[in-house]
Amino acid sequence: MSLLAEAGVPESLWANIVQSCFAKRSQDVFTSSTHNVAPQKITIIGGRGRMGRFFTNQLASADRTVSVLESEDWDRADELLGSADLVMVSVPIEWTTEVIKRAAQYLAPTTALCDITSLKVEPVQAMLDHHSGPVMGLHPMFGPNVKSFVGEKVVACPGRNEESFQWLLELIEDRGGEVIVSTPEEHDRMMVIIQATRHFSRFSVGVFLAQEKVDIERSLLMSSPSYRQEIEIIKRLFAQNPNLCVDIMLATPERCQAIARLADTYDRVAMLVARKDREGLIKEFETCQNFILKMA
Numbered sequence: 001m002s003l004l005a006e007a008g009v010p011e012s013l014w015a016n017i018v019q020s021c022f023a024k025r026s027q028d029v030f031t032s033s034t035h036n037v038a039p040q041k042i043t044i045i046g047g048r049g050r051m052g053r054f055f056t057n058q059l060a061s062a063d064r065t066v067s068v069l070e071s072e073d074w075d076r077a078d079e080l081l082g083s084a085d086l087v088m089v090s091v092p093i094e095w096t097t098e099v100i101k102r103a104a105q106y107l108a109p110t111t112a113l114c115d116i117t118s119l120k121v122e123p124v125q126a127m128l129d130h131h132s133g134p135v136m137g138l139h140p141m142f143g144p145n146v147k148s149f150v151g152e153k154v155v156a157c158p159g160r161n162e163e164s165f166q167w168l169l170e171l172i173e174d175r176g177g178e179v180i181v182s183t184p185e186e187h188d189r190m191m192v193i194i195q196a197t198r199h200f201s202r203f204s205v206g207v208f209l210a211q212e213k214v215d216i217e218r219s220l221l222m223s224s225p226s227y228r229q230e231i232e233i234i235k236r237l238f239a240q241n242p243n244l245c246v247d248i249m250l251a252t253p254e255r256c257q258a259i260a261r262l263a264d265t266y267d268r269v270a271m272l273v274a275r276k277d278r279e280g281l282i283k284e285f286e287t288c289q290n291f292i293l294k295m296a
Helices: 002-006 011-033 050-060 071-082 093-104 121-130 162-174 184-211 216-221 225-238 242-250 253-274 278-294
Strands: 041-045 065-069 086-089 112-115 135-140 153-160 178-181
Touching (some): 093 112, 093 242, 121 135, 135 184, 184 253
Parallel strands (some): 041 065, 112 135, 153 178
């Protein structure tokens, strides 16, 4: 890999190739090793959505029996939910709590219930309030375009009887993923920075590039590796469903407030640039430098 880097091959390119190869191999190995495991009956609410399809494919390839419940299927809810070992809620953020409430009335006390949305406090509490059985909040820290769990992280927020989800967490890890355990409260605090402000920052750069009518392809011809990487990330952001991107920014008052503070920071730093305040900019740089280096 170091030779590829020295040759100027972008890290994102060779990393994707390596991960794709490993993903195929790990999937084959895991599938062959689970033939003697009693299949789990799983229903994914929203399983035809992009992330829902990812989990449907991963679980089905591990010899689990996977059913899908979409908005037009609630007349079959007793059939699809009543005998499931695991029900996974994979719907947009704004619908999650209502779907949990609606689904819970069909579940057996032994059914494990989880969600995979990017908020955890409200969905986990809703699951605990409306379902007496095992509960866990999951947050895949990747988009639906990935092909496998290889190199990806999933945050797990236990709610009740977490041992009922051990097989699922082990499946993720056996397929090359990493499970990070957190409380719902810690998760939501972290996501303000990890998701909301990051989305806003890159969203704003994308809006600026479009506003300035920048010739992206031409700029890439004479760019640094870091610029190419940043443009690739922005392209992936705007390849998503716009509702998903916007919902991540607007999901909670805390996210909106943090974005407002970030915008204020942009304004303050931009004012230093407008005034050509060299000393002020250096002071901001050094303050940040001291903060960042403490973490190294």
